[in-house]
Amino acid sequence: MAKINPVSGFPEWLPEEKLIEQFFLDTVRKKFELYGFTPIEPRSIEPLDVLLSKGDDKEIYTLRRLHEEDPSAPAEFGLHFDMTVPFARYVQQYRGHLNFPFKRYQIQKAWRGERPQEGRYREFYQADIDVINEGDLPISYDAEFPQLIHDIISSLPTPPVCIRVNNRKILTGFYQALSISDAAGVLRVVDKLDKIGASAVIGSLKDELGLSQEQAELCLKLGQIKSSDLSFVKEVQALGYSHPTLQEGLDELAFVVAASQSLPQGTLLADLSLARGLDYYTGTVYECNFVGHESLGSICGGGRYDNLASDDKVKLPGIGISFGITRMLGYLFARKMLKANKSSPVTVLVALPSEEARLEAITIANRLRSRGISTDVNHAAQKFGKQIRNAERSGVPYVWFFTQGDASSYELKDIRTGEQTKVSVETWEPKPEDTKLQVSLNLEP
Amino acid sequence: MAKINPVSGFPEWLPEEKLIEQFFLDTVRKKFELYGFTPIEPRSIEPLDVLLSKGDDKEIYTLRRLHEEDPSAPAEFGLHFDMTVPFARYVQQYRGHLNFPFKRYQIQKAWRGERPQEGRYREFYQADIDVINEGDLPISYDAEFPQLIHDIISSLPTPPVCIRVNNRKILTGFYQALSISDAAGVLRVVDKLDKIGASAVIGSLKDELGLSQEQAELCLKLGQIKSSDLSFVKEVQALGYSHPTLQEGLDELAFVVAASQSLPQGTLLADLSLARGLDYYTGTVYECNFVGHESLGSICGGGRYDNLASDDKVKLPGIGISFGITRMLGYLFARKMLKANKSSPVTVLVALPSEEARLEAITIANRLRSRGISTDVNHAAQKFGKQIRNAERSGVPYVWFFTQGDASSYELKDIRTGEQTKVSVETWEPKPEDTKLQVSLNLEP
Numbered sequence: 100m101a102k103i104n105p106v107s108g109f110p111e112w113l114p115e116e117k118l119i120e121q122f123f124l125d126t127v128r129k130k131f132e133l134y135g136f137t138p139i140e141p142r143s144i145e146p147l148d149v150l151l152s153k154g155d156d157k158e159i160y161t162l163r164r165l166h167e168e169d170p171s172a173p174a175e176f177g178l179h180f181d182m183t184v185p186f187a188r189y190v191q192q193y194r195g196h197l198n199f200p201f202k203r204y205q206i207q208k209a210w211r212g213e214r215p216q217e218g219r220y221r222e223f224y225q226a227d228i229d230v231i232n233e234g235d236l237p238i239s240y241d242a243e244f245p246q247l248i249h250d251i252i253s254s255l256p257t258p259p260v261c262i263r264v265n266n267r268k269i270l271t272g273f274y275q276a277l278s279i280s281d282a283a284g285v286l287r288v289v290d291k292l293d294k295i296g297a298s299a300v301i302g303s304l305k306d307e308l309g310l311s312q313e314q315a316e317l318c319l320k321l322g323q324i325k326s327s328d329l330s331f332v333k334e335v336q337a338l339g340y341s342h343p344t345l346q347e348g349l350d351e352l353a354f355v356v357a358a359s360q361s362l363p364q365g366t367l368l369a370d371l372s373l374a375r376g377l378d379y380y381t382g383t384v385y386e387c388n389f390v391g392h393e394s395l396g397s398i399c400g401g402g403r404y405d406n407l408a409s410d411d412k413v414k415l416p417g418i419g420i421s422f423g424i425t426r427m428l429g430y431l432f433a434r435k436m437l438k439a440n441k442s443s444p445v446t447v448l449v450a451l452p453s454e455e456a457r458l459e460a461i462t463i464a465n466r467l468r469s470r471g472i473s474t475d476v477n478h479a480a481q482k483f484g485k486q487i488r489n490a491e492r493s494g495v496p497y498v499w500f501f502t503q504g505d506a507s508s509y510e511l512k513d514i515r516t517g518e519q520t521k522v523s524v525e526t527w528e529p530k531p532e533d534t535k536l537q538v539s540l541n542l543e544p
Numbered sequence: 545m546a547k548i549n550p551v552s553g554f555p556e557w558l559p560e561e562k563l564i565e566q567f568f569l570d571t572v573r574k575k576f577e578l579y580g581f582t583p584i585e586p587r588s589i590e591p592l593d594v595l596l597s598k599g600d601d602k603e604i605y606t607l608r609r610l611h612e613e614d615p616s617a618p619a620e621f622g623l624h625f626d627m628t629v630p631f632a633r634y635v636q637q638y639r640g641h642l643n644f645p646f647k648r649y650q651i652q653k654a655w656r657g658e659r660p661q662e663g664r665y666r667e668f669y670q671a672d673i674d675v676i677n678e679g680d681l682p683i684s685y686d687a688e689f690p691q692l693i694h695d696i697i698s699s700l701p702t703p704p705v706c707i708r709v710n711n712r713k714i715l716t717g718f719y720q721a722l723s724i725s726d727a728a729g730v731l732r733v734v735d736k737l738d739k740i741g742a743s744a745v746i747g748s749l750k751d752e753l754g755l756s757q758e759q760a761e762l763c764l765k766l767g768q769i770k771s772s773d774l775s776f777v778k779e780v781q782a783l784g785y786s787h788p789t790l791q792e793g794l795d796e797l798a799f800v801v802a803a804s805q806s807l808p809q810g811t812l813l814a815d816l817s818l819a820r821g822l823d824y825y826t827g828t829v830y831e832c833n834f835v836g837h838e839s840l841g842s843i844c845g846g847g848r849y850d851n852l853a854s855d856d857k858v859k860l861p862g863i864g865i866s867f868g869i870t871r872m873l874g875y876l877f878a879r880k881m882l883k884a885n886k887s888s889p890v891t892v893l894v895a896l897p898s899e900e901a902r903l904e905a906i907t908i909a910n911r912l913r914s915r916g917i918s919t920d921v922n923h924a925a926q927k928f929g930k931q932i933r934n935a936e937r938s939g940v941p942y943v944w945f946f947t948q949g950d951a952s953s954y955e956l957k958d959i960r961t962g963e964q965t966k967v968s969v970e971t972w973e974p975k976p977e978d979t980k981l982q983v984s985l986n987l988e989p
Contacts, residue, residue, distance in 0.1 A: 103637040106621070109587035111634065113641050114648065117583045132889035133913045135920030138562045142554035142667055143653065147610075158609060164657035165592075165604040165622065176551070177610065189556065192548040196558050198938045200923045203559065208588065212609035222587055237923060239902055246910070358903070444577035457684055458803070465691070468578045475580030478645045478682060493643045 108221030115442040127226045130251045131204040139203045141185040144176040158212035178210040182227035187408040200232040218426045229419030236416045241383040242358035256540040258389040265373035266352040272345025284308045289322040290374035322372035331369045381405040395430045438541040442494030447474045449499045450486045456503040466524045553666030560887040572671045575696045576649040584648045586630040589621040603657035623655040627672035632853040645677035663871045674864030681861045686828040687803035701985040703834040710818035711797040717790025729753045734767040735819035767817035776814045826850040840875045883986040887939030892919045894944045895931045901948040911969045
């Protein structure tokens with residue numbers, strides 16, 4: 100057989116891994132619904148101009164029909180690179196049919212033609228929640244997201260989360276107070292503080308953006324402020340600059356930090372270097388890491404945007420976050436950090452005593468299925484030892500034996516313990532842990 | 545606001561419709577697992593040569609990075625147009641890691657650049673199950689699929705299903721007995737019998753494929769045989785031709801029909817005109833319609849393929865079917881044939897008595913959430929009448945009232961009945977029908 104190579108950046112899981120992905124997606128979805136978010140699923144494509152108008156260049160994949168009438172015509176559509184841009188378009192398009200504040204979740208794949216590396220894929224699952232309102236969107240929504248992020252990550256078999264939070268108004272207000280005109284440029288440089296270090300930030304601010312030594316140092320000092328409580332407010336004030344936008348940002352961030360004090364120590368951190376790359380954020384921004392696994396990068400991030408879905412006539416401010424499901428799983432799978440109690444959805448394998456008994460085996464399987472028990476029939480009348488090994492290999496916990504034509508002959512073997520007991524097709528119940536997938540974090544793989 | 549137009553062929557549902565789609569996908573998935581299928585999810589793209597090597601031209605969408613280094617280089621990859629071709633490639637690629645017979649399901653989107661019309665989309669959900677084995681795959685698998693299709697469609701709020709079944713060996717064996725060389729060509733023409741009628745079939749067979757009048761009439765006669773029991777065997781024999789492949793097909797189809805006699809009358813029909821367009825089928829083929837809604841076309845189809853995943857060294861025969869989820873939903877939504885008991889996942893809306901009481905409202909919501917009750921907090925301290933209307937508009941059945949600082953003040957209003965009762969945040973339980981989405985078929989919309 101010709102060897103088939105994987106396609107770089109397009110990860111594929113084995114069946115037992117896909118079961119775990121399913122578990123992650125189901126858990127996240129359930130939590131989203133618990134917090135009042137409703138699902139939507141916009142199409143996978145957007146007009147290229149919509150994709151290109153929103154912030155960063157995301158290495159878009161364009162789409163063309165193979166049998167395009169005019170093969171030289173430029174592509175009209177591309178695959179979406181996130182959930183937020185299609186969501187904003189969806190809200191504009193269907194506004195008359197939606198109830199505001201509109202709280203929606205989207206769990207879909209996105210595509211980016213970036214250079215693949217660990218944690219960065221060309222095809223990946225994102226799980227997003229956003230709220231968009233007509234008119235104003237209270238700051239209390241900004242304060243609820245850390246609780247929700249913490250709740251979701253706590254319910255997944257992952258390391259704990261550290262949520263870094265900031266408010267863009269603090270940064271842009273401060274830069275305005277310093278009479279810096281290219282606030283967006285400074286944001287982008289300061290955002291890299293963790294990656295490139297203080298002196299490189301100073302260098303970039305001076306050489307690339309033309310800031311004075313004093314301006315650059317002040318921007319750096321602001322970006323170096325971190326606190327898990329409200330002390331960041333005084334530290335910013337101590338820098339000695341004021342501006343209405345700066346003050347608004349401080350008030351908003353203080354509200355968010357104060358409302359999150361019930362979270363476990365270390366979960367929330369005000370980090371004034373945080374800016375997030377996307378141009379559309381206008382206030383609160385979040386970025387989350389697995390504690391002790393910072394090299395993976397952000398596993399969840401987002402923020403508030405006032406103008407993404409708004410137009411000249413209607414103000415539609417929003418706030419949202421996105422969980423990088425594939426990024427988490429790629430990292431955890433590669434390190435064998437996830438352990439599941441099952442590697443198959445099947446609970447019972449009905450052993451086939453002879454080819455003639457197949458109809459009876461299928462009848463037994465269908466009766467168990469009608470009672471909600473996932474059942475399979477061995478594909479051939481092999482020796483029983485071989486049929487038991489089939490169950491073992493597939494991760495099926497029970498094998499059902501019978502003698503053709505004799506309902507009193509039914510016996511069930513738990514292949515984990517070797518125990519074999521008489522059973523009835525009408526009353527036997529698996530234990531809850533036999534049917535429910537449980538995934539745990541394995542810190543010493 | 546500039547009007548945003550839909551993109552033809554890329555359907556998008558409103559939130560209450562997406563909830564119903566979710567219900568369909570969840571139901572199908574649960575049934576797949578009940579019958580012993582395990583999930584996989586291959587990437588959305590395949591190399592173009594893989595896509596182009598398998599059967600029909602499917603109007604493939606090709607993919608390119610917008611910033612491709614060499615914009616004139618031909619596209620390498622396309623979006624998959626079905627689940628079967630990626631599955632066959634997946635089995636070849638990961639064979640050493642899989643257990644055979646490998647029973648898998650895939651619920652994913654597929655893309656085809658065909659001209660959109662009702663029931664035909666450019667982006668759509670397919671839900672597929674297939675079994676692939678190393679070596680031989682017993683005919684009993686062919687016989688189990690009708691039971692499974694019937695079980696799945698019965699568990700969805702749709703019209704009942706009619707499963708038409710045939711075996712390609714009957715057709716190709718019969719054509720060989722008639723010394724017709726272009727069996728594939730004849731298959732394609734006879735497959736259209738229902739659409740174009742008997743005289744057009746005769747015409748095409750003679751004019752396009754060069755068959756004699758007698759050959760054409762015999763092909764037509766074979767294609768006109770239909771029966772819900774085993775009588776088709778005698779009807780074929782009465783045509784007076786025999787061939788080993790024809791006999792094999794008759795035996796296999798008889799086995800499938802005999803095994804399905806416990807299904808409700810009208811569910812299964814042997815239909816000897818059925819061929820299915822895809823070249824890769826080699827034995828049993830299925831095609832299913834909603835009874836009374838034949839104009840929609842096939843809502844589920846598939847069959848057996850011996851050579852899709854096989855290569856020179858290893859025989860990997862398979863059988864599978866595909867449910868056209870988007871096709872079903874597009875049709876049922878357009879006719880308002882589906883009725884749900886809920887239009888939101890939220891069960892309780894906590895009314896906000898004042899802005900100052902917001903923290904308490906969030907605490908109430910979080911306590912209900914911690915007990916698994918999906919809860920939202922009204923976004924603003926509006927008049928209670930307005931907050932109740934918000935719940936009504938969003939399809940939320942209960943509104944929770946409280947006076948700030950007074951846990952004994954909790955009252956819950958069922959906005960469907962108007963009934964209001966004293967409740968506790970620790971003990972109140974919604975009725976199961978308040979939390980579980982139920983969708984029913986509405987035959988007189």
